Amino acid sequence: MSTSPTSEKKAKQSVAITGMGCMCAAGRDVSEVWESLIKVRVNCVQPPAWLFRTVLSYPVFAGPEQCITEKARDLLKVAAPDFSQESVSRTILLAVSAVTEALAQAGLNPETLRQKKVGIALGTTVGCTFHNEEYYKAWREGLSPDLEPVRYFLNGNVAAALHKILGTQGPTAVVTNACASGTDAIGLARDWIAGGQCDFAIAGGADELSRVAYNGFVSLMLSDTEPCRPFNADRQGLNLGEGAGIMVLEPLEKAEERGAGCLGWVRGYGSASDGYHPTAPHPEGRGLKNAFKTAMLDAVIDPNDIALINAHGTGTQANDVAETSALAAFFSGPETVPIVSTKGITGHTLGAAGGVEAVFTLLALRAGLTPGTVGCINPDPSFLLRPLIQGESKELHRNIGISQSLAFGGGNGVLVLEAAP
Amino acid sequence: MYNSAGGYIARLLNIHGPALTLTTYTWPFLTALNQARLALVCRRIQRAVVVGVETYSALLEDAYRRLLNKDEVPWKPGSVAWVLDQGNQASKGGLLLGEIMIQEEVCEPDALLSRIGECWHGEGLVSSETNHPMAYAFALTDALSVAAQAKGNAIQYVIKSGFGKAQLEVASQI
Numbered sequence: 279m280s281t282s283p284t285s286e287k288k289a290k291q292s293v294a295i296t297g298m299g300c301m302c303a304a305g306r307d308v309s310e311v312w313e314s315l316i317k318v319r320v321n322c323v324q325p326p327a328w329l330f331r332t333v334l335s336y337p338v339f340a341g342p343e344q345c346i347t348e349k350a351r352d353l354l355k356v357a358a359p360d361f362s363q364e365s366v367s368r369t370i371l372l373a374v375s376a377v378t379e380a381l382a383q384a385g386l387n388p389e390t391l392r393q394k395k396v397g398i399a400l401g402t403t404v405g406c407t408f409h410n411e412e413y414y415k416a417w418r419e420g421l422s423p424d425l426e427p428v429r430y431f432l433n434g435n436v437a438a439a440l441h442k443i444l445g446t447q448g449p450t451a452v453v454t455n456a457c458a459s460g461t462d463a464i465g466l467a468r469d470w471i472a473g474g475q476c477d478f479a480i481a482g483g484a485d486e487l488s489r490v491a492y493n494g495f496v497s498l499m500l501s502d503t504e505p506c507r508p509f510n511a512d513r514q515g516l517n518l519g520e521g522a523g524i525m526v527l528e529p530l531e532k533a534e535e536r537g538a539g540c541l542g543w544v545r546g547y548g549s550a551s552d553g554y555h556p557t558a559p560h561p562e563g564r565g566l567k568n569a570f571k572t573a574m575l576d577a578v579i580d581p582n583d584i585a586l587i588n589a590h591g592t593g594t595q596a597n598d599v600a601e602t603s604a605l606a607a608f609f610s611g612p613e614t615v616p617i618v619s620t621k622g623i624t625g626h627t628l629g630a631a632g633g634v635e636a637v638f639t640l641l642a643l644r645a646g647l648t649p650g651t652v653g654c655i656n657p658d659p660s661f662l663l664r665p666l667i668q669g670e671s672k673e674l675h676r677n678i679g680i681s682q683s684l685a686f687g688g689g690n691g692v693l694v695l696e697a698a699p
Numbered sequence: 700m701y702n703s704a705g706g707y708i709a710r711l712l713n714i715h716g717p718a719l720t721l722t723t724y725t726w727p728f729l730t731a732l733n734q735a736r737l738a739l740v741c742r743r744i745q746r747a748v749v750v751g752v753e754t755y756s757a758l759l760e761d762a763y764r765r766l767l768n769k770d771e772v773p774w775k776p777g778s779v780a781w782v783l784d785q786g787n788q789a790s791k792g793g794l795l796l797g798e799i800m801i802q803e804e805v806c807e808p809d810a811l812l813s814r815i816g817e818c819w820h821g822e823g824l825v826s827s828e829t830n831h832p833m834a835y836a837f838a839l840t841d842a843l844s845v846a847a848q849a850k851g852n853a854i855q856y857v858i859k860s861g862f863g864k865a866q867l868e869v870a871s872q873i
Binding site for chain 1: 702703704705706707709710712713714715716717718719720721722723724725730733734737738740741743758759761762765766800801802803804805808811812
């Protein structure tokens with residue numbers, strides 16, 4: 279039996295996005311981060327001492343020192359009165375604030391969620407690692423350090439921790455696909471909803487800044503000593519950032535039944551490996567092209583339907599070449615789709631990036647407008663496609679956009695998001 | 700789990716499809732099986748290699764001994780791998796993997812380390828590695844040979860523990 283284009287489109291709009299939340303250096307909530315993008319607020323500083331100490335001069339995009347918002351505090355008082363901020367990682371706290379915002383927009387509270395099956399799929403990198411340097415140093419010296427950091431680590435599964443805080447039950451996954459983790463987590467949660475495995479899914483990414491990751495990126499010579507300049511001719515690398523970006527997903531039919539506002543749909547998802555190098559992307563973006571093709575097929579669209587590409591755009595030499603090269607296989611000409619990176623105001627938030635950037639993508643689609651890439655003044659002339667640069671903006675006349683991530687290990691994830699009218 | 704472990708394996712095997720690395724303390728192999736199954740069902744992929752793996756650091760072993768006041772650490776490194784195909788492409792005589800349900804519940808970290816109270820039911824499902832975090836995956840893999848003999852009959856496996864419940868069904872093709 280054949281499927282009509284209308285029913286196929288309807289089927290692809292079955293996973294609704296009903297809430298979004300975000301916290302990062304660009305702001306404490308969705309409206310603040312969007313305003314930062316519009317007003318080009320770049321909060322890129324030396325790592326603050328309250329995060330970690332370093333003699334190196336590579337700036338970062340740090341979130342607020344107190345990363346639990348008032349609203350999150352209120353939610354915690356009701357949902358988890360015994361919760362202690364000190365007992366969990368900063369990654370979890372960042373996630374709690376973004377989740378609180380997303381649930382509020384979706385019109386959901388823990389009490390309602392406890393009657394339902396709730397999936398939690400979150401991407402992280404630092405958030406799932408044991409990175410207590412003091413403990414490790416003492417243990418290496420043959421001492422028996424206090425076990426509190428180990429308990430802390432065992433409590434650090436960000437998805438399980440959120441279930442505990444919200445008092446919810448359902449599928450749980452922490453995606454550790456490096457920098458594509460947040461994108462893959464949303465794709466994975468989309469499958470849960472489409473497959474009927476849960477009533478709601480809380481999906482996205484969260485990650486905190488850590489000295490171990492900071493030193494690692496410096497060692498790989500991937501960090502910039504200045505605020506990053508994605509796609510710029512003289513780009514020198516990335517700045518690490520931290521944050522959380524969250525979406526609430528649910529079956530459209532159920533969202534309509536309960537009168538929830540639909541912000542948009544996760545219309546498609548594709549993922550593919552480069553199979554090329556542990557820390558460098560394939561120079562022509564082989565995996566990204568495959569992921570992109572898969573996402574198009576999954577969404578039942580073609581490149582002409584796409585109004586916006588929110589690229590990974592880290593500002594490293596290799597990423598930005600690979601990404602623009604891969605996209606050139608699908609787009610061409612000066613009036614082609616706008617390609618932007620939002621890392622100029624967030625930094626590279628690693629496992630959170632896919633979540634944060636999915637939020638930005640849907641915000642731009644809903645606004646019908648995208649600002650250019652902060653930090654990109656002179657785009658690299660060797661690129662096959664010219665990205666939208668700082669100071670430029672473009673009206674979006676269609677409502678489908680791409681949020682894509684590239685990762686160490688050769689992972690590539692592509693989300694197709696569609697804004698509701 | 701190491702970040703992007705799946706991506707590194709994909710590179711070694713020259714596989715260019717999706718590579719997903721998942722980290723949970725409960726039943727990560729089942730979570731990965733579920734995700735691969737969903738990707739096959741929605742036809743995003745034709746075949747999946749699903750791997751469950753545990754490697755242990757001396758640091759975590761030391762923590763286990765001290766946290767649980769034990770001399771012996773029952774863990775050993777180990778791995779299992781299953782290959783999943785789309786149902787219509789599977790070779791005749793292959794096994795069909797039904798729906799997987801995983802319900803995780805909150806528990807104390809010590810219970811995750813010790814896996815106290817973890818038990819499983821289902822024909823041919825026998826543990827030979829009690830307290831090993833991968834025991835369920837080893838047992839399920841061994842049980843597949845029993846499932847292969849149960850021509851056309853579905854076998855349901857149930858795993859229960861203080862940190863939740865998981866269920867999956869396997870049937871042999873006639």
